[in-house]
Amino acid sequence: MEIARRMHGKTLVFLVLMVTFGPLGDVLLSRGMKRIGAVSSFSPGPLFSTFSKVFSSPAIWLGIGSLFLFFISYLLVLSWADYSYIQPVSAIGYGVVALLGYFFLHDAVTVWRWAGVLTICVGVFLVGQTPHSTTTPV
């Protein structure tokens, strides 16, 4: 019982880290890519030029750093929890993305999108009620 409780607390901490750094990374990448402009051609020259712009953008590097922290948290939590548990529960990040997109990037977020985010949150709540680990290490 004590082990299960400790494991649950540990899972929660890493989920919070994932939900913080994942959406933050997505928003930073979006901001960086919007500044660079649409990818208009996939021929080597323009593609190389786009890549050099991408990797000289501070927003892109901050986004990559944030996604790196997300990835480490994700790896650690996957060492004990089910993939089919962690993946949907981390969807709570969509609410965070909608909020960040709305407040920081001034994206239009319609009533349907807010309803979608709410439905996702209910789904996450249901998945969160199931045991987070159903397998033994391979």
Next chain:
Amino acid sequence: MRIAFFLAIIVFAGTGGEMFVSRAMKRIGEVHDFSPRSLLRVMAGAFSCGTMWTGIGLMTLSFFALLALLSWRNVSFVVPATALNYALGALGGRYLLGERVSRMRWLGVALVCLGVVFVCIG
């Protein structure tokens, strides 16, 4: 068509990659010690495994498709649309990773997918 193609790459390569990574981490076993030295040892073990690199390769492909898609559409469209990963993830968890996906978990995943549809309609 271009949007759908890149979305498919994000969903299939992304979910496939995550399943490989999950498999690799299960081989490492549960992490109990979070000191920097212990974490480095865990990461060294994880990254010396071929399964992990297959997963990372697929996730990298998905990442570059995501970057391209983000240059064409808003983040509040792109990121929720990629949540189709969840339907594929539950199927993969059940049939490829051998996890027990209960009715409650399926229902939760279905609601997450329904939420994605609402987000796309919006």
